[in-house]
Amino acid sequence: MTQPSHPTDTADIVVIGAGLSGIGATKYLMDDFPDKKVLLLEGRDAVGGTWDLFRYPGIRSDDSVHTYGYEFKPWLHEEAIAGGDLIRGYMEETITEFGMDEILRLRHRVTAADWSSEDAQWTLHVTVTDEAGNESHKIVQAGFVFSGTGYYKYDEGFEPRFEGREDFQGDILHPQHWPADYDHSGKRVVIIGSGATAVTMLPAMLSGEGAAAHVTMLQRTPSYVASMPRVDKIAQFLLKVFGKKLGYRLTRIKNIWRDHFLVTVLVKFPNFGRKLLRSMTVKELPAGFDVDTHFAPPYSPWDQRLCATPDGDFFEAIRNGNADVATDQIERFTEKGILLTSGKVLEADVIVTATGLVMQMLGGIKPTVDGTPVDVADTVLYHGALMSGVPNWAMMLGFTKATWTLRIRNVTRLVADVIREMDRKGYDTALPVPPEGMATQSLFDLSAGYMQRAQSELPRQGAGKPWRMHTTFVRDNRLFKGRLIHRDLQFSKRAVEAPHLVSVEAAS
Incomplete structure (x- = not known):
């Protein structure tokens, strides 16, 4: 049963997905911008993402949770390779301990996202389901969106x-x-x-x-x-x-x-x-x-x-x-x-x-920019996080040859630097624009079946900085050293105020 629409809500930053990536990103962005309104939207009726979805016998991590967990919240359980119930509990504790329960909106599934250059904001279309199963529709307007939705379909396995x-x-x-x-x-x-x-x-x-x-x-x-x-006996000793x-x-x-x-x-x-x-x-x-x-x-x-x-x-x-x-x-x-x-x-x-899995970017959301649909496969990722041609939107992708979540801090640091640059210079739009004719390559380097099946649907990367990401933390971390605002990021004000784009070099 569908109920009447909810009123429009607004936020400076909206994080989509309350799994490990989304929770971690929310914590960092709340710390980086204590005066901004941050919302965390989760389509399911509980936090946890993968760890709430998968309930098969023995579900566990295949990395040490000392590394898979957050740098800001120590993993203190004896088991380094931990079961799904322990990981879910850790995430629930994180939400409560750092006050994210106040900005968490469960059963809020983002179904579409539309960017308006005139308004310099995202309009998110959200389906809200109450505890009785009734659905209503809500609009959330955001200045910046962070997608922590993972990389596969939750409602369909391969x-x-x-x-x-x-x-x-x-x-x-x-x-x-x-x-x-x-x-x-x-x-x-x-x-x-x-x-x-x-x-x-x-x-x-x-x-x-x-x-x-x-x-x-x-x-x-x-x-x-x-x-x-x-x-991990060494971890217990340390x-x-x-x-x-x-x-x-x-x-x-x-x-x-x-x-x-x-x-x-x-x-x-x-x-x-x-x-x-x-x-x-x-x-x-x-x-x-x-x-x-x-x-x-x-x-x-x-x-x-x-x-x-x-x-x-x-x-x-x-x-x-x-x-x-x-x-x-x-x-x-x-x-x-x-x-x-x-x-x-x-x-x-x-x-x-x-x-196996069926890969899916952005949780199945199909964004539009000024009415034009975005094909994620046609985009190139700036620092493996910002999609070319898509303003004010970041996505979290982790590593294939290191613990996935080690990348959260660097990606949110990039987002924070971009937002600070806009605040400092009075701009409200940041658009990654790759050099004309730049060669591109596959984003991931694994031959796993689920990744090979999805090659035609995945974003791509360039050959060099800032359009490159590496598959191990140590190498990729080096790409985040120093200034992250590059000339390939173009900044602008609302179209009604200043329709032209300004590159970072011109703005400096």
Whole structure:
């Protein structure tokens, strides 16, 4: 049922999305601009983003939360690789602790965004859902928008078309839409996929009182899987000796440089990386296990993300005999399971399609600028955050070879510098304009299927500063040193006052 529209609301800065990125960005922007009105809009009925959406068995981080968390709020739980419930709790604490609950608007889903050069503001069209499920419509006008909406569709996971799907007599589930309180106890489970989700779910579905009878991970292509400690003993030592604030800071520095070193070595010396990861895998698996079939990917380390298994729980499940890996292709689903191209049949009561994400920019919002629709794929990102041809809008994109959230502070610093420049010079519009004829390239450098499928929908980047971003924190962080306001950012006043654009050099 649709109710009458709400009145128009206004804000200086609107952050869209109360996941890890949006919450972090809101905290920084509130600190940077205590006198400006900031609003945090979230379409769901709870904060958390990914960590509120995904509820499949074992859902956890695959990075240390000491680094994945915020620099301004120490992660104090013993587990460095933490479950989704702990991460959700951490985010809820952050909202309350830093007063963001006062500016948070839950069940406020932004459906469209229109920029007016004449008014120098964004008009956001918002669908508001009350606790009874009734919808109303609201307008929020903003001087600047920060999109912390993530990079994939929340209402749709990627599922290939499997022949015979309708013949299967058991349950077919996608991790992105896991039923609440689903009982898999005593069942034979086949998980299709070899990424982080499959590696997480396999041991989780075999643990506890409601354990499955057997779990098979069915993969077309192997992944690199590496064991890492669930509890970071060095972090615990640093926190104990140096206290929460300094110990946490030292832990983050340690993790950043450790991860950068490992990625650099594996990328620069891929043959060494293959041998190293293979030797580590052999030690984790039973004698005689066919490592070269099931754990020897055809690509180099970090062409796709490595899958982490805390304390080797994935390998332990295989050693215990209740789990196995099948490397093959699917011929079709049958009544009782899956027929493989090799002729083998995997019998199953439950099939889990851990087959990936559907990428989506800006949470599906299709912005317009003075009535002209923006095709995000036609834009080039200034410092990996500001879209060319789109005024006063930033988007949060993280790293593919480092912890995603390490980029939040730098992106919000860029936004703050842009807003301060406008305030200082009396301008109200900042527009990234790339040099004419500038060569562009893909934004991400992973060969993962979900990224390759979305290449035609993703923004692009240039070859050099300020139109470039790097995929590791250490390298990308260097691009944010010094002045971030470049001549390719053009500033202007409202069209009714001064229709011409002013470059930063002319304005200085």
